[in-house]
Amino acid sequence: MSLFDGLKFLTSKSTKVVCPQCKASTEQISAKVRKNATLVCPKCGALFRVNDK
Template sequence: MVGWKSFIERLIIMSFIDYAMKLMSSASTTTVTCPVCGVRSIQSTSKIRLNQAMICPGCKSLFVAPH
């Protein structure tokens, strides 16, 4: 049973750390400009950091913002 207790403790700690990281990254936003139509929109900084595609609210095109 000692092994299960340490496993559960590590799982709780990792869940808390994961939650804190998601909370901090989701709170950070920045303004980016669409390269197609030039509309500025607020996007998550985690999307920019991870090079994820974003959708322009003006022309609906997909783009990846430069760093």
């Protein structure tokens, strides 16, 4: 990983996502959502991906 790759997370914007289990809305880093990374709901602890159906 280069220095510039590390800095992308500092400058990336956030987006709202909704947990499929508890319906809590949270702000997540847009880069994680675009890469379809597994996210953790801060309210209920559920693991999910935004693009999973």
